[in-house]
Amino acid sequence: MAFRQKQYYEQVYHVTEQIPVGRISTYGAIADYLALGSARMVGYALSQSNANDMPVPAHRVVNRKGELSGRHHFKPPAAMQEMLESEGVKVEDHQVVDFKELFWHPEALDE
DNA sequence: GACCTGACGCCCC
DNA sequence: AGGGGCGCCAGGT
Numbered sequence: 566m567a568f569r570q571k572q573y574y575e576q577v578y579h580v581t582e583q584i585p586v587g588r589i590s591t592y593g594a595i596a597d598y599l600a601l602g603s604a605r606m607v608g609y610a611l612s613q614s615n616a617n618d619m620p621v622p623a624h625r626v627v628n629r630k631g632e633l634s635g636r637h638h639f640k641p642p643a644a645m646q647e648m649l650e651s652e653g654v655k656v657e658d659h660q661v662v663d664f665k666e667l668f669w670h671p672e673a674l675d676e
Numbered sequence: 677g678a679c680c681t682g683a684c685g686c687c688c689c
Numbered sequence: 690a691g692g693g694g695c696g697c698c699a700g701g702t
Binding site: 678682686687688689 | 693696697698699
């Protein structure tokens with residue numbers, strides 16, 4: 566239902582927005598937390614958010630390997646890395662350094 | 677209206 | 690351990 570879709574997008578934006586500065590999350594983690602759709606849908610939702618000029622820190626969301634898979638979707642592809650580095654997240658070869666330690670679990674919202 | 681692709685991830689071989 | 694395939698849902702062609 567379109568109803569559910571809107572809710573899904575809204576939830577994705579909400580969760581993404583809760584990612585603390587200097588921390589990052591993954592598509593899979595968000596999808597798992599929402600228990601809806603799939604990681605792919607999360608990325609899709611985020612792409613829409615960027616197009617809508619939403620205040621969603623999509624740059625803090627990477628794939629499960631810690632790679633900036635979505636960098637190519639930013640206005641300047643390098644913007645994603647720059648923003649992350651600006652927040653204290655080190656990026657090396659399009660990959661987040663110590664990604665595992667910087668990883669933020671959406672599950673933290675429940676607690 | 678059908679087919680393909682897309683910010684991914686897991687299961688199977 | 691590495692590679693390939695399928696699932697996910699929606700949107701564009």
